[in-house]
Amino acid sequence: MRWNARRAAAGAFGLVLGAVLALAQVAPAQAESNGGVRVMPLGDSITDGFNVPGGYRINLWQRLAGGGYTVDFVGSGFNGPASLGDHDHEGHSGWRIDQLDANIVTWLRATDPRTVLLHIGTNDVNQNYNLASAPARLSGLIDKIRSTAPEADVFVATITPESDPNLEARVQAYNAAIPGIVAQKGSRVHLVDMHAALTTADLADGVHPNAGGYDKMAARWYAALQSVPGSLVPAGGPPVGTAVGLLNPASGRCLDVSGASTTTGTATIIWDCHGGTNQRWTRTAAGELRVYGDRCLDVNGGASADGTKVQIWTCNGTAAQRFTFRTDGSIVLTSAGKCVDVTSAGTANGTTTQLWTCNSTGAQRWSVR
Numbered sequence: 001m002r003w004n005a006r007r008a009a010a011g012a013f014g015l016v017l018g019a020v021l022a023l024a025q026v027a028p029a030q031a032e033s034n035g036g037v038r039v040m041p042l043g044d045s046i047t048d049g050f051n052v053p054g055g056y057r058i059n060l061w062q063r064l065a066g067g068g069y070t071v072d073f074v075g076s077g078f079n080g081p082a083s084l085g086d087h088d089h090e091g092h093s094g095w096r097i098d099q100l101d102a103n104i105v106t107w108l109r110a111t112d113p114r115t116v117l118l119h120i121g122t123n124d125v126n127q128n129y130n131l132a133s134a135p136a137r138l139s140g141l142i143d144k145i146r147s148t149a150p151e152a153d154v155f156v157a158t159i160t161p162e163s164d165p166n167l168e169a170r171v172q173a174y175n176a177a178i179p180g181i182v183a184q185k186g187s188r189v190h191l192v193d194m195h196a197a198l199t200t201a202d203l204a205d206g207v208h209p210n211a212g213g214y215d216k217m218a219a220r221w222y223a224a225l226q227s228v229p230g231s232l233v234p235a236g237g238p239p240v241g242t243a244v245g246l247l248n249p250a251s252g253r254c255l256d257v258s259g260a261s262t263t264t265g266t267a268t269i270i271w272d273c274h275g276g277t278n279q280r281w282t283r284t285a286a287g288e289l290r291v292y293g294d295r296c297l298d299v300n301g302g303a304s305a306d307g308t309k310v311q312i313w314t315c316n317g318t319a320a321q322r323f324t325f326r327t328d329g330s331i332v333l334t335s336a337g338k339c340v341d342v343t344s345a346g347t348a349n350g351t352t353t354q355l356w357t358c359n360s361t362g363a364q365r366w367s368v369r
Contacts, residue, residue, distance in 0.1 A: 032086045033328075033360070036070030037232055040090050040113035042100065043120045046160065047091025051204040052211050054080025054087070059218035061085050067222075069232050072328075074111035096123045097137040101144060108148040112249050112329065112365050115231040116145055117221055119157040119194060122207065125170045126162075135177035142185055151249055151367045153231040155224050156182050157194035160217070163206035171195070192224045237325030238368045243280040245273055245369035246331075250362025251347035254279045254369060255340075257312055258350070262292050264313045265300075268353045270342055273369060287322035287334060288315060296321040297340075299355050304336035308355040329365035330358055339364040 041047050041057055049055025057073065061084050064071045075090030090107055092099065097120050120141070124134045138156075145154055158175040162168045175195050182191040197220040200206075202213030209217060225231050238244040246255040248270055256271035257278040273279065281297070282290045289297040291312060298313035302320035315321060319335035326332055331340040333355060341356035345363040358364060 032088055033072050033074075036072040037115065038072045038074045038111060038113040038328075039115045039117065040074050040107070040111060042075070042090045042104075042107075042116055042118045044091060044095050044123055045093035046122060046208060046217075047089060047117075047119055048077060048093050049080060049091070049214070050093060050208045052209070052214050054084045055091070055209070056214040056217035056221060057089060058084045059215045060221050063218060063222045064225075064232075067226075071232065074113055076107060076110070094123060095120075096127065096129055097121060097134060097141055101137065101141045104141065104144055105148050108145065108152075109250055109362055112362050113149060113152055115225070116149070116152055116154045117157070118142075118145075118154060119159060119217075121159045121174050122162075122171075125159070125167060125174060126207065128170070131170060131174065134174055135181060138178070139181045139184075142181065142189060146185065146188065147252075149249060150188075150252065151247060151369070152188065153228055154185075154189045155192050155221070155228075155231075156189060157192040157220075158196075160194055160198050160209060160213070161200055161203070163200045163203055167207075190224060190228055192220060194220055238281070238283050240283050240285050243282045245275060245279050246281055246366045247273060247369040248342055248362070248366055249329075250345070250365065251342065251351070253347070253349065255281065255353070255366065257291060257295075258352075262295060262312075264295070264311075266312050268297065268310050268312065269349075270346070270351050270353070271349050283325075286317065287324060289321075289323055289331075290315060297323065299333055299336075304333070304338060304355065306338070306354075306356050310340055310353040310355060328360060329367055330360075331364075331366055332358065340366070 058080060073086040073088045075088045077089045077091055078087045080087045100120055158178050159171055162171055179191055182189050194217060197216045198213050202209055202216060204210040251270055253270040254273040256269050258267050258269045260278040294315055295312040296315040298311050299320045300309040300311055322334045324332045324334045338355045339358040341354050342363040343352045343354050
């Protein structure tokens with residue numbers, strides 16, 4: 001009993017310290033990006049890596065790199081050793097589900113992740129915070145992620161075990177609700193049984209994993225990601241010859257020919273996705289984006305200045321109609337190196353598109369729908 005008490009006390013100290021650190025956050029270092037598939041590690045101190053800075057992200061990064069995947073971890077947090085190739089994350093020590101929920105839309109809009117790794121609930125359990133409604137809060141958080149980032153795959157983990165028997169009973173009760181929640185959320189939401197991946201021998205303080213425990217978490221995340229191959233594939237370019245919709249995730253709307261017009265010079269805009277012919281774009285081997293068969297996405301007058309109108313025009317094989325899809329989701333006019341951009345980062349139906357210097361914002365990200 002004294003051994004368990006010491007472990008529980010250590011865990012409580014870690015949670016208190018984590019909460020203090022959360023209140024005393026400093027501005028993170030500049031975000032790192034290698035242009036790879038954007039993955040957001042999302043959660044509390046276990047995502048941040050309490051006891052082992054970087055936590056499971058260290059070994060997960062190494063596994064992904066070893067598997068030949070190019071991944072860009074994203075988030076407003078930044079920590080970990082040099083062996084972690086990308087230090088960005090969205091792990092917040094001491095935070096509960098409701099605290100993530102209050103910030104998640106801002107984070108998603110800032111980073112537009114292709115994949116989200118969610119491990120949250122430990123602080124709800126350890127703070128005994130309205131536990132009866134914790135599953136409902138988790139469900140609401142998942143819904144908010146899905147509505148803000150509809151093209152993202154979301155991996156939802158059961159939370160890791162705890163040494164204190166009373167806390168572990170709460171953990172198991174909370175975890176028992178998660179499979180049913182995930183089952184209701186559609187094909188983009190996936191269950192990861194993280195609780196089964198660790199034992200109490202893998203804990204450093206009764207709550208947080210030790211280095212070996214974090215490695216086990218990494219292995220479980222990696223296996224889950226590999227089981228959903230699209231989660232590690234850029235949302236970027238469509239296959240040649242296939243008509244697709246092009247979604248701007250920041251607005252939740254699709255690239256559209258205004259008024260379904262076929263007239264040359266008609267502006268392209270964003271509009272609610274409906275799958276009509278004026279939203280079906282076919283990429284050619286020459287780099288064109290064709291609509292209606294003989295009209296192409298075109299930069300007005302072949303200009304390259306910021307603010308130049310993006311429109312449709314009769315396909316003519318000129319440089320004004322040749323585009324490249326980058327792995328970050330941007331569509332680039334190859335000759336100018338500038339991006340197709342939603343004007344003023346607008347999100348309303350009818351907002352026009354333009355050519356603009358590439359800046360990695362949500363206004364310049366597009367995914368296949």
